[in-house]
Amino acid sequence: QVQLVESGGGMVQPGRSLRLSCAASGFTFSSYGMHWVRQVPGKGLEWVAVISNDGSYKYYADSVKGRFTISRDSSKNTLYLQMSSLRGEDTAVYFCAKTGGTGWYLPWFDPWGQGTLVTVSS
């Protein structure tokens, strides 16, 4: 079955960097767009970034543009989110999600990973 497993979360100081990973299995990874979505505990969902199936195209939320970089390695079936210049407001659970169907950038998130918590604090 399709499975997404995030890792790499933890506590980091403001201004530092962190890289999240999302290991994919159960589907042809190179055929689908992939997203990152975050959620401050107890709050709503916020979309972060999307990458096309071949990695050629990327879109970012304004709140992370210039600080976060989404990438993928199809040889490892893994999605990444490189986060730099981290701020307190980046504290959240970060989910990766596979795009369903056609339209690599569409918010057709199916399935989602279980999430990994990133805490930015001194």
Next chain:
Amino acid sequence: QSVLTQPPSASGTPGQRVTISCSGSSSNIGTNYVYWYQQLPGTAPKLLIYRNNQRPSEVPDRFSGSKSGTSASLAISGLRSEDEADYYCAAWDDSLSGVVFGGGTKLTVL
């Protein structure tokens, strides 16, 4: 402040029908598909509705979606206690070149 507007809360009794609205604009709901997600406490969100009104095979037919103009709705009929969750709408926004979510609606089954 979310780009898509949802009521923060909704409620109903078992067996009732409830609807959750999602209001947007011409750059998102007005021209793109709407998607709905259910998030049970302590879990990752789950796809409920895609392309405005399509339901994944594993989602009960008690859940239905619709769209008209710049608004969309999620309807849940035959309300059950296990439907108590947070519900989110989402759409692509052409002006922002990004995905926008509603703020979420907490459904309580009384």
